[in-house]
Amino acid sequence: MGLVIRLFTLVAILVAVFAVIFTVDIFKPYRQKIIDVIPDSIRNSVISISDVKRMKSGKVYTKEELSKYKGENGSPVYLAVLGHVFDVTKGKKHYGPGGGYEFFAGRDGTRGYVTGEFNDKGLIEDISGFTLSQIHSVNHWLQFYMKDYTFKGYLLGNYFDEHGNPSEAKLEFDRKLVFANKAEDEKKADIVMFPPCNSQFKAGQGKTLWCSNFSGGIQREWVGVPRQYFRPGETHARCACVKNIGPPSDQPDTKNHKNNGDLDNPGMKLYEGCDPNVDSCYFPEK
Numbered sequence: 001m002g003l004v005i006r007l008f009t010l011v012a013i014l015v016a017v018f019a020v021i022f023t024v025d026i027f028k029p030y031r032q033k034i035i036d037v038i039p040d041s042i043r044n045s046v047i048s049i050s051d052v053k054r055m056k057s058g059k060v061y062t063k064e065e066l067s068k069y070k071g072e073n074g075s076p077v078y079l080a081v082l083g084h085v086f087d088v089t090k091g092k093k094h095y096g097p098g099g100g101y102e103f104f105a106g107r108d109g110t111r112g113y114v115t116g117e118f119n120d121k122g123l124i125e126d127i128s129g130f131t132l133s134q135i136h137s138v139n140h141w142l143q144f145y146m147k148d149y150t151f152k153g154y155l156l157g158n159y160f161d162e163h164g165n166p167s168e169a170k171l172e173f174d175r176k177l178v179f180a181n182k183a184e185d186e187k188k189a190d191i192v193m194f195p196p197c198n199s200q201f202k203a204g205q206g207k208t209l210w211c212s213n214f215s216g217g218i219q220r221e222w223v224g225v226p227r228q229y230f231r232p233g234e235t236h237a238r239c240a241c242v243k244n245i246g247p248p249s250d251q252p253d254t255k256n257h258k259n260n261g262d263l264d265n266p267g268m269k270l271y272e273g274c275d276p277n278v279d280s281c282y283f284p285e286k
């Protein structure tokens with residue numbers, strides 16, 4: 001019973017701390033840093049909860065109505081992502097007439113955000129066929145607009161009906177997003193365990209792959225050695241810096257280890273022509 005009360009108190013304190021940080025303005029500069037360290041799967045549900053109140057107040061726009069908000073003749077600029085309409089007038093230099101991203105204004109061009117196809121064929125709501133990684137990317141843009149711009153309401157179309165209720169396509173997106181966030185968390189953990197190598201290609205000379213204690217943007221105490229790394233289920237390898245001392249990363253507390261880190265991981269393959277013990281491999285151009 002004591003444990004339940006202690007757990008309840010801890011959760012209550014955490015909720016109170018988050019509530020203060022996400023509502024009091026002086027904490028605004030720290031919010032993104034806090035959000036960045038939370039795993040995607042938790043982060044997105046926290047953000048959704050904080051957005052619920054704001055999102056309930058939205059109105060429903062038709063496509064014709066939305067198309068009038070392109071910043072022409074001093075009108076505001078609106079756009080939609082995944083059927084969520086935002087006022088982006090404060091970003092008029094990007095989205096207004098003559099701006100580098102004016103093609104996003106007055107419509108829902110969700111697909112184009114991810115494919116980079118910035119024409120009438122690519123700037124559409126439909127995202128059928130998207131991979132989990134692309135779904136994650138759509139959500140990234142949605143969260144970006146939620147954070148930086150003003151939510152106005154919903155677009156009557158692929159994702160919401162005339163009452164602002166989510167369609168089957170939106171519900172399917174939400175279901176897939178759970179898996180997409182999980183896959184992205186796993187990808188991030190994989191990058192930390194097996195950080196990408198540094199690489200440099202010099203035309204006419206060759207390619208160098210090397211490890212340092214900051215390669216792949218992962219600050220660490222060890223340097224590691226370059227290996228071809230095949231993630232489970234993947235046929236393409238990437239260059240990973242593999243920890244070559246201490247216990248394996250997935251059994252950090254084991255005493256019974258060969259002091260060769262992750263070198264025995266079955267996904268690792270030696271680079272032909274590179275000494276297995278060095279932290280830098282040079283492959284002259286043939």
Ligand code: HEM
Nearest residue numbers: 088091093094095100101104112113114115116117148149
């Ligand atoms: C799929 C590809 C891309 C998409 C969907 C995209 C989208 C966007 C959007 C929506 C903005 C405005 C953000 C805001 O409201 O503040 C923006 C800004 C910007 N983008 Fe991209 N972008 C893409 C690729 C690129 C690439 C490849 C580069 C550079 C080579 C680039 C450079 C920039 C820069 C520098 C800004 C900021 C401009 C400023 O603040 O004046 N973007 N991008």
